[in-house]
Structures are given as C-alpha cells and as structure tokens.
Amino acid sequence: KFLHQKGIKGFLVTGETEARMERTILESGLPSGWSWLHRRPLIELAGLIEEAAVYIGNDSGVTHLAAACGTRGLALFRNDLEAAWKPFGRIDVLSAEEISAITMESVIEKIEMIML
Numbered sequence: 001k002f003l004h005q006k007g008i009k010g011f012l013v014t015g016e017t018e019a020r021m022e023r024t025i026l027e028s029g030l031p032s033g034w035s036w037l038h039r040r041p042l043i044e045l046a047g048l049i050e051e052a053a054v055y056i057g058n059d060s061g062v063t064h065l066a067a068a069c070g071t072r073g074l075a076l077f078r079n080d081l082e083a084a085w086k087p088f089g090r091i092d093v094l095s096a097e098e099i100s101a102i103t104m105e106s107v108i109e110k111i112e113m114i115m116l
Helices: 016-028 042-051 061-069 079-085 104-115
Strands: 010-014 034-038 055-058 073-078 091-096
Touching (some): 034 042, 073 104, 079 091
Parallel strands (some): 055 073
C-alpha cells in the first residue's frame, strides 16, 4: 500500500512456498496497478525484475535472481541466515532474530532510502 500511495505499480510474486497465503491474497486483493504473479517461470521473472525500479523480497532464490539482474532492492532475513545467504550486488538487507520482528516502518524507511 505504501508503494501504491507513492504512485508505484508492481507485482506480488509468489511460488509454491506461499501456497498457504493464496486465500489471504485473493481475499485482501492488491492495490490498483498491482498484479499477482503466481508460479511464473524464472526467465519471465528475470525480465520483470531487471526492469524494476526496486525489488523487495525475502531469503529466496528470486532475491538472488534480483541481485544477479543488478536490480536495486531490499531482502528480509533472519539474523542467523544472513551471513551465509546474503545476496550480493545492489540488494540491501534488513535482518532480525525472526522475520516477524522486522517492522513495516523499518522496511518503508529502507525503501525510501533505496529509491532516492
């Protein structure tokens, strides 16, 4: 919603891991200008990510794909996994003991810094 309020359009990308969230996504909907890309081929995601102004993701293969594409972005990590799995490139990392401990305010603050 924050990005939509800034006039930014985008995609919510999910895969098999997020299957348990599908109902919530369908029920809550996405802001206008946003699309849900579910279980898309990596080559398609790479093209979209490469053209993106910013990528926001978690500790995942798609986050490493964004880093490989040279896209500026933010990855959310657990502290204990950051050292081993932190993506290289232009992806900044926010980490905490548990992902749920990362506040929305800290994410928004970091995204604003990235997009300046």
